[in-house]
Amino acid sequence: MSTPIPPPPRVALFATCLVDALRPAIGFSALELLEQAGCVVEVPPTQTCCGQPALNSGDQAGARALAERNIELLEGFDAIIIPSGSCAGTLRAHYPELFPPTSPWHARAQALAAKTYELLSYLHDIRHWRPENLALPASYTYHDSCSGLRELGVKTQPRALLAGIAGLTLTEMAEAETCCGFGGTFCVKYPALSTAIVSEKTANIAATGADLLLGGDLGCLMNMAGRLHRQGHRVRAYHAAELLAGRGAAPAIGEPE
Amino acid sequence: MTAAFTARASAALTDPTLKTAIERTTGNARAKRAAAVAAWPGFEAARDLGRDIKDHVTQNLAFYLATFERNAIASGAHVHWARTADEACEIVVRLCREAGAHSVTRAKSMLGEEIGLPHALEAAGITRVETDLAEHIVQLAGDRPSHIVWPALHKTREQVREMFARLHHEPGGLDTVEAMVASARRELRQKFMQADVGISGANFLIADTGAVCTVTNEGNAELTTTPPRLHIVTAGIEKLVPSTAHAMSLLRLLVRSATGAELTQYTTFHCGPKRANDPDGPSEFHIVLVDNGRTRMLTQGLEDMLRCLRCGACLNHCVVYRQIGGHAYGGTYPGPMGAVLTPVLDGLKTAQDLPRACTLNGLCAEVCPVKIPLPTLIKGWRDKSWRLGLEPRAATLALRLWRLAAQHPPLYRLGTRLALPLLRRFARTGWARTLPLAGGWTAARDFPAPARKTFLDQLKERRK
Numbered sequence: 001m002s003t004p005i006p007p008p009p010r011v012a013l014f015a016t017c018l019v020d021a022l023r024p025a026i027g028f029s030a031l032e033l034l035e036q037a038g039c040v041v042e043v044p045p046t047q048t049c050c051g052q053p054a055l056n057s058g059d060q061a062g063a064r065a066l067a068e069r070n071i072e073l074l075e076g077f078d079a080i081i082i083p084s085g086s087c088a089g090t091l092r093a094h095y096p097e098l099f100p101p102t103s104p105w106h107a108r109a110q111a112l113a114a115k116t117y118e119l120l121s122y123l124h125d126i127r128h129w130r131p132e133n134l135a136l137p138a139s140y141t142y143h144d145s146c147s148g149l150r151e152l153g154v155k156t157q158p159r160a161l162l163a164g165i166a167g168l169t170l171t172e173m174a175e176a177e178t179c180c181g182f183g184g185t186f187c188v189k190y191p192a193l194s195t196a197i198v199s200e201k202t203a204n205i206a207a208t209g210a211d212l213l214l215g216g217d218l219g220c221l222m223n224m225a226g227r228l229h230r231q232g233h234r235v236r237a238y239h240a241a242e243l244l245a246g247r248g249a250a251p252a253i254g255e256p257e
Numbered sequence: 258m259t260a261a262f263t264a265r266a267s268a269a270l271t272d273p274t275l276k277t278a279i280e281r282t283t284g285n286a287r288a289k290r291a292a293a294v295a296a297w298p299g300f301e302a303a304r305d306l307g308r309d310i311k312d313h314v315t316q317n318l319a320f321y322l323a324t325f326e327r328n329a330i331a332s333g334a335h336v337h338w339a340r341t342a343d344e345a346c347e348i349v350v351r352l353c354r355e356a357g358a359h360s361v362t363r364a365k366s367m368l369g370e371e372i373g374l375p376h377a378l379e380a381a382g383i384t385r386v387e388t389d390l391a392e393h394i395v396q397l398a399g400d401r402p403s404h405i406v407w408p409a410l411h412k413t414r415e416q417v418r419e420m421f422a423r424l425h426h427e428p429g430g431l432d433t434v435e436a437m438v439a440s441a442r443r444e445l446r447q448k449f450m451q452a453d454v455g456i457s458g459a460n461f462l463i464a465d466t467g468a469v470c471t472v473t474n475e476g477n478a479e480l481t482t483t484p485p486r487l488h489i490v491t492a493g494i495e496k497l498v499p500s501t502a503h504a505m506s507l508l509r510l511l512v513r514s515a516t517g518a519e520l521t522q523y524t525t526f527h528c529g530p531k532r533a534n535d536p537d538g539p540s541e542f543h544i545v546l547v548d549n550g551r552t553r554m555l556t557q558g559l560e561d562m563l564r565c566l567r568c569g570a571c572l573n574h575c576v577v578y579r580q581i582g583g584h585a586y587g588g589t590y591p592g593p594m595g596a597v598l599t600p601v602l603d604g605l606k607t608a609q610d611l612p613r614a615c616t617l618n619g620l621c622a623e624v625c626p627v628k629i630p631l632p633t634l635i636k637g638w639r640d641k642s643w644r645l646g647l648e649p650r651a652a653t654l655a656l657r658l659w660r661l662a663a664q665h666p667p668l669y670r671l672g673t674r675l676a677l678p679l680l681r682r683f684a685r686t687g688w689a690r691t692l693p694l695a696g697g698w699t700a701a702r703d704f705p706a707p708a709r710k711t712f713l714d715q716l717k718e719r720r721k
Contacts, residue, residue, distance in 0.1 A: 015712050017663075021673045022705065024712035031716075043716055046666040054660055056617060056636065057652065058643030062660040069664060146618035179576045183616030189258055189652065190614050191697035196270055196580040197616070198702070226702030229688055254705035256687040 009078040011039045014070075016087045017049040018218045023253065026218060029245035030083045030119050037129035039081075044073050050087045055094055056184050067095045071108050079126075080116040083241055084217045085148020086184075088118040093151045118148055119241055120216050124157035130164050136248040137167035141210040142240075143201070143224060144177045145217035158216055158240045165243060171208040175201075182223035198227045206233050212252075213237040225253045258649055262587060262610035269581035274413050279582050282410045283573040289517025290570060290624070297513065307510045307627040310503050311564035314495075315555070321464045321497045322546070328467030332529030334542040339372075345547045346377035349456065349489055352543055353383050356487050358453035364471065364478035365389035366458025367405050367567055368493050368547060371589045371602065374456070386448045388477040390441055397424050403583030405590060406515050406569035411582050445477075455481040455539070457527075459492035460511070460566075461504040462544075468528035469544060470504050472512065472521040479525055488527065488539035494546050495563040501526070507566060510626035514568040550601045558637055562597050564627040571621035571631060577614055586611055593621035593631040600638050609647045612638035674714070677707050 011034060015027040027043075034041045051066030070091070074080045082088040092113045099106035123129040140162070148154035162168055181187065181197025188194075201224055205213055213228070213235050215221045225237035236252035251257055269275055294300050314321050326336045339345035353361060361383055363369065378385045387396040391409035394417055395402055402408030409417070418431045421440050428440045457478050461470040469490050471478040482488040498504045512521050531538030554562060572578045572592030583591035588599035588608060596611040612635045621631040642648055662669040683689040684706030691699050698704055708715070 020712040021677065022707040024708045024710070024715050027712035027716070043713070045713060045717070047713075048663040048666055048669045049659075051663070053656060056639070057656055058636070058639035058641070058648060059656060059660070060640050060643070062656070066660070066663055146616070146620070150619040150623060177620075179616045179618035179620070181576060181616060183618070185652065186614070186616050188695065188697035189649070190263075190266070191700050192263075192267055192270055193577060193580060193614060194616075194697075195701035197576045222705060223702065226688075226698070226704055229703045230690075230701060251687075254688045254703065256706070257708075 008038050008040050011041055011079040011081050012074050012077040013041050013043045014047055014050070014074065014080055014082045014087070014091075015043065016082060016084045016218070018222075019083060020047075022222070023218055023239070025242055025247060025250060026083050026239045029239070029241040029247055030081065032245045033119070033123055033129070033241060034081060037123055037127035039079075039127070042077070047073060050082075050090045052087060052090045053185060055090060055098075060098065063094075064098045067098050067109065068105060071095070071105070071112050075108060075112050078115065079122070080112065081119050081122050082116065083119040083239065084219075085118050085145045085152055085154050086217055086219065088116055089147035089151035091116040118152050118154050118216065120161060120244075121148075121152060121154045121157045123244075124161055129161075131161060131244055132164075134164065134244070134246055135166040136243060138211040138248070139169045139171050139209070140212035140214050141171050141173045141205055141208040142176060143173070143180060143205075143213065143215040143220060145215055145220045146179050148216055149177060154216060158214070161244055162214065162240060165248075168243070171210045173204040173208045173210075175204055180220045180224050182220045184219065187223060194223075195227070198223055199231075202227045202231060202233065205235055206231075210235065212243075214240045214243065216240055221253055229254055258613070259610055262585070262614070265585040265587060266581050266614070269585040274416065275411055275582055276580070278411050278413045279579055281413075282404070282407050283579055286406075286516065286569070286573040290514060290573070291517075293513040293517040293519070300513075303506065303510055304626055304628050307507050307566075308564060310498060310506060311495075311627055312560075314497050314499065315560050315563045318494065318497070318552075318555075321499060322494060325462050325464040325467060325497055326546075328465060329529075329544055330467070332467045332542075333532075334467060334529050334544050337543060337545045339545055339547045339549070342372035342547070342549050345372045345491060345545055345549065346374055348545050349374060349491060350377055350381045350383070352487065352489055353378070353381070353454050356453055356541070358383060358487070360384040360386060360448065360452050361454040361456055362386045362388050362449055362452040362481045362485065363392070364455070364457040364473065364481040365392045365408065366456070366491060367402075367589065368458050368491050369456065370402060371493075372491065372547060372549060374491065386445070386452065388445055388449065388481050389473070390438065390475055390477070393441055393445065394420070397421075401584065403591065404569060404572060405567050405594075411584065449480045450484055452481075452485045454487040454489060455483070455485040456489045456491065457482050459490050459496050461498050461507065462492055462496045462546075463501055463504055463526070464497055465500045466526075466528060468501070468526040470508075470524065470526050472508065472524050474516075474522045476523050479523060482525075482527055482539065483537055485539055487541045487543065488530075490527070490542075490544045491547060492544065494548055494551050495565070507627075511566045511568050514566070514570040514624070514626040554601055557601070559597065559601065559634060561629050562594070562634060564629050565594055565598075566627060567594075568626055570624040570626065574620045574624050576616060576618065576620075593635065594629075597631060597634045597638070605638060605642060605645065606647060609642055612636075612642065670711075670713070673711050677709070677711065680704075680707050681709070
């Protein structure tokens with residue numbers, strides 16, 4: 001007796017506002033990877049933002065309004081996949097906190113939270129997807145973005161997936177788990193502080209001598225890549241999903257198309 | 258982003274030696290703590306227990322306060338109650354005056370700093386001698402503590418050597434750290450013996466015995482509290498624990514989290530004044546129990562913060578503290594725990610930058626030995642700050658516009674479609690070196706050119 005093959009999950013890809021506006025390649029990579037992993041993928045066309053800027057700025061009402069909007073938009077899917085630890089963390093860890101426990105929205109937020117995943121951990125832990133026939137002769141170092149790491153436990157999954165790309169080698173930086181100083185609106189509210197923090201990060205990145213800087217959150221990657229470029233370092237930055245989708249030869253963040 | 262905070266942070270960031278000083282001490286502390294935690298398989302369970310002990314006391318605060326008072330009085334101590342910092346200082350100054358004290362020795366106490374006791378003693382004309390080595394350095398420099406465990410962390414040993422050579426009476430050779438400590442010892446020893454009153458803080462107040470527990474690595478607390486005629490303890494009411502056993506459970510967490518050691522060099526339980534057959538000890542023992550906002554925290558959703566053991570781990574691991582040190586925070590308590598406590602003590606308006614100048618990376622909560630959800634509490638202050646209209650006007654306006662768009666997808670699409678070509682004009686080489694309204698970003702970073710069209714627009718085209 002063979003067990004019946006479960007039907008493919010119908011998943012929503014929530015691209016995030018940063019990926020949508022600034023680096024569509026991450027959105028397309030996520031889409032292709034999810035399809036490779038046997039998902040039926042939809043990209044709800046009216047998606048905007050998860051509401052994290054409001055949440056972290058103290059605008060509870062604004063965050064709640066966006067949470068309600070996203071719950072309505074996404075709750076009909078089997079899973080919601082987000083190529084960002086901090087946005088996935090917002091849905092998973094913080095949407096339920098926005099509503100009093102007795103509110104019907106609270107139960108709906110909890111139900112949504114339970115099926116929301118960060119892309120790389122979803123591919124690795126839930127879909128058991130592994131890269132095939134990929135090769136890239138390069139060395140990389142990996143930054144563990146804080147929300148993914150501490151709210152969602154994303155640490156080993158991206159490295160395990162990237163290990164499946166032939167020729168790609170990992171050189172860990174010192175303090176890979178230390179915040180890069182992005183912090184959403186923090187980086188523009190306290191630019192001098194943010195600069196001091198990211199400069200320490202880029203020194204650690206440069207010290208590895210790695211060709212590539214990889215990560216799972218575009219905000220952090222832009223912060224580090226932007227600082228590296230200003231400092232004249234040649235390290236090239238990608239979202240890990242881009243390499244896993246075979247886009248390692250495409251322009252890195254900030255490189256002309 | 259008040260001008261005062263920005264100026265203090267900027268001064269810290271441009272200080273040529275501060276970063277070295279901070280990294281020497283906090284880097285060492287991080288490494289030692291990590292080793293101590295790795296060597297203790299029961300650490301997670303101990304954190305849960307620590308949290309539960311503190312929460313139990315907070316939930317039964319009135320009972321344990323009354324129990325402590327009864328048992329402390331039974332041990333021969335005098336117990337005083339202070340609602341505010343001013344009341345606490347008045348009590349201490351009155352006790353010093355009644356004892357005819359000319360000079361007092363003080364063992365390091367953050368509560369003392371919190372209530373402004375050094376200043377109050379000075380104002381009362383009472384000579385104050387700080388006996389903790391780091392506090393001695395801070396006092397010599399006419400400075401303030403910049404860390405709750407290492408008050409003089411902001412001074413490099415080179416700076417301390419120079420100061421000792423200038424200000425100590427018999428500095429001798431100061432070539433080694435040992436020689437510097439010996440010089441401080443010569444400077445302080447006589448003063449220990451001459452003091453009329455010794456003032457200490459408390460790490461734990463033991464309810465079922467009425468004892469006060471202090472931990473130090475220098476033995477200065479014992480020399481502060483034993484020779485003088487009077488020992489005065491100033492302690493926050495959150496220091497209560499039900500019993501000595503509970504204090505020991507918390508002590509294991511406190512010391513490992515602070516220094517990575519298993520135990521401090523000195524752990525002393527002070528219980529009542531000198532008894533008939535005791536060879537030494539104070540003839541009077543006073544305990545000043547200080548509220549100063551703590552009971553108010555119970556009604557402000559900040560009860561979790563009353564667990565804080567003042568270990569300093571959240572400071573040592575904070576990326577912001579590591580850049581600017583303690584003085585830039587402007588309050589008694591810096592770092593993540595300070596970002597939660599300072600608005601209670603100094604008001605949110607004054608301390609509004611502290612909860613805001615945080616990346617919410619969550620490491621502080623991860624290392625907290627009693628699992629205080631520091632990022633959640635910090636965000637709570639941001640919520641309040643937003644409601645009170647303390648958030649910077651430009652940021653508020655931008656956020657409101659963005660939120661309006663995010664709730665109306667056609668408007669949002671239109672906005673991104675208009676913004677992308679504009680952004681691309683500033684980033685012809687792939688990177689923008691300057692951007693309108695984003696000077697904070699481009700001051701030190703380049704901004705990558707966005708794609709020609711958004712992901713959603715490109716997807717729509719592909720699927721046509």
